[in-house]
Amino acid sequence: MKKFINDVENVENEMLEGIVLAHPEYVTRLEGFDVLVRSDKKAGKVALVSGGGSGHEPSHGGFVGKGMLDGAVAGSVFTSPTPDQVFEAIKAVDAGQGVLLVIKNYTGDIMNFEMAAELAEAEGIKVVNVVTNDDVAVEDSLYTTGRRGVAGTVFVHKIAGAKAETGASLDDVKNTAEKVIANVRTMGVALKPCTVPAAGKPGFELTEEEMELGIGIHGEPGTERKPIQTADEIVDYLMERILKDMSPETGDEVAVMVNGAGATPPMELYILNRRVQQILAEKGIKVFKTFVGDYMTSIDMAGASITLLKLDDELKELLMAEADTIGFKM
Amino acid sequence: MATKVEVLDFIRLFADKMTEHRQELTDLDQAIGDGDHGINMSRGMKAVIEKLPTFEEKGTDEILKSVGMTLVSTVGGASGPLYGTAFMKAGMVVKGKDELSEQDIINMFQEAIVGIQSRGKAVKGEKTMLDSIMPALDQIKASIEAGDSIEDAIVKGEQAAWDGVEFTKTIIATKGRASYLGERSIGHQDPGATSMAYLFQAAKEIAKK
Numbered sequence: 001m002k003k004f005i006n007d008v009e010n011v012e013n014e015m016l017e018g019i020v021l022a023h024p025e026y027v028t029r030l031e032g033f034d035v036l037v038r039s040d041k042k043a044g045k046v047a048l049v050s051g052g053g054s055g056h057e058p059s060h061g062g063f064v065g066k067g068m069l070d071g072a073v074a075g076s077v078f079t080s081p082t083p084d085q086v087f088e089a090i091k092a093v094d095a096g097q098g099v100l101l102v103i104k105n106y107t108g109d110i111m112n113f114e115m116a117a118e119l120a121e122a123e124g125i126k127v128v129n130v131v132t133n134d135d136v137a138v139e140d141s142l143y144t145t146g147r148r149g150v151a152g153t154v155f156v157h158k159i160a161g162a163k164a165e166t167g168a169s170l171d172d173v174k175n176t177a178e179k180v181i182a183n184v185r186t187m188g189v190a191l192k193p194c195t196v197p198a199a200g201k202p203g204f205e206l207t208e209e210e211m212e213l214g215i216g217i218h219g220e221p222g223t224e225r226k227p228i229q230t231a232d233e234i235v236d237y238l239m240e241r242i243l244k245d246m247s248p249e250t251g252d253e254v255a256v257m258v259n260g261a262g263a264t265p266p267m268e269l270y271i272l273n274r275r276v277q278q279i280l281a282e283k284g285i286k287v288f289k290t291f292v293g294d295y296m297t298s299i300d301m302a303g304a305s306i307t308l309l310k311l312d313d314e315l316k317e318l319l320m321a322e323a324d325t326i327g328f329k330m
Numbered sequence: 331m332a333t334k335v336e337v338l339d340f341i342r343l344f345a346d347k348m349t350e351h352r353q354e355l356t357d358l359d360q361a362i363g364d365g366d367h368g369i370n371m372s373r374g375m376k377a378v379i380e381k382l383p384t385f386e387e388k389g390t391d392e393i394l395k396s397v398g399m400t401l402v403s404t405v406g407g408a409s410g411p412l413y414g415t416a417f418m419k420a421g422m423v424v425k426g427k428d429e430l431s432e433q434d435i436i437n438m439f440q441e442a443i444v445g446i447q448s449r450g451k452a453v454k455g456e457k458t459m460l461d462s463i464m465p466a467l468d469q470i471k472a473s474i475e476a477g478d479s480i481e482d483a484i485v486k487g488e489q490a491a492w493d494g495v496e497f498t499k500t501i502i503a504t505k506g507r508a509s510y511l512g513e514r515s516i517g518h519q520d521p522g523a524t525s526m527a528y529l530f531q532a533a534k535e536i537a538k539k
Contacts, residue, residue, distance in 0.1 A: 075407075076366070076369075076370070077366075078364045078365075078366060079364075079366055079370055079406040080406050080408070080410075081406060082403045082405070083411070084403045085403075106408075106507065107408040107450070107505060107507065108406065108407040108409075111408055111411035111412070111449055111450070112411055115411055137510075139512070145504075145505055145507075145509045148510065198366070198369045199356055199365050199366070199369065203364070203365045216510060218364040219365065220362075220363060220365075220507055220510065220511075221511060221514070223511070223514075
């Protein structure tokens, strides 16, 4: 393992210190906790809290700020934060209008955030949650944990955050978040696995000739391993899965996110995006807005995911509303 | 019969085992999960040992509850809430007792299972820690009914826990991150069931003393 680290035990802590030192105008750290909150806490609105394991930067601390999240909780690398940490975040950001928790669909995240919500409710804070599950690679059935929450979560932060900024009620913000979740789909691919610092070695092995399809965001193996193909062929495969699940109609409008997994150069992300746009044009689906970059990473994984969000007038307006955070500006 | 001293020894021994098998549990988790089970469990039990002097003078129920709280706040992932809830629930059924009878020990494991099931929304046969703790308790109950001492019952219970670990290799994961692998999870041993079997190994070694 070759990484810019001092001590595997201090990776998360030192990263948070670095973030605050870089962007004090955006985020402030709750003393003694792994929680970043807005430096300009806004009164009179529903507050949004998200979080999860570290290693997905700029998710989620990078999306704390005007028009997106009010607080983000950072767990250990790829490990859900604990209930006490989430509880502190809830207490810090609640402005009396209630708190929406945006949870990615992982067993650990749900358990820890639910325990935190129970603690907050016992103190009289109104807390509701939504669970993102945009990954089409995982079959949704009664027999699995359900789909994973992956890069599409960033659209939930953006749009529900914009809704909250309008002064909407907790129920309305939650409904808007649910609407995004119902309309967002993602699928990812990895060329090289990532290395969790504390593990010291990659989570799985891929040869030079292999790729892993249906990859998650935690270095967990995907659903299928295949020989590497061209960028266009890979996009064709991912888009077929996404479009099949989403079944958009001609004339529908979508937002596109081509997300890098951490070690994929922008050059390659743009090559992927080129094919995504070609396919959508062929199908008569209008692209309203495109985002290309690292939004939901997996440390040093070489890989990418494609996200489509089907839009209506409300979602379009909220997507374009002002946002000012470290990792997302509109 | 178990004394408070034995409960404390058991906690220390379980912590040692999580440190000793940290890499093995992590390797198992890398195959089907996110590769952090050993790291998280050893960090959590290390925190328990560091905090132990602040609560070891209290009653057994308070000790178990504090272990649970510490795990919840230090382990993270799914294991934190699950092991944390298990210890907290176990503590609640022995309120005010320092000497634990055979029935108390059975009740503790029973409540721990109820807690794990309700927090994790899982049942037996889903390739989780329930697949080692449930057969272990069934075996302990059966042994006691057949006239074994609690010590012998725990020895047999530990064997049942490891049999349960072996069984996890044959089934598909339907809970937790391993469930994303579908049939590819077959053949792999569940890390949570394994750490739970080490808990019974610690209990066995204390019982045999």
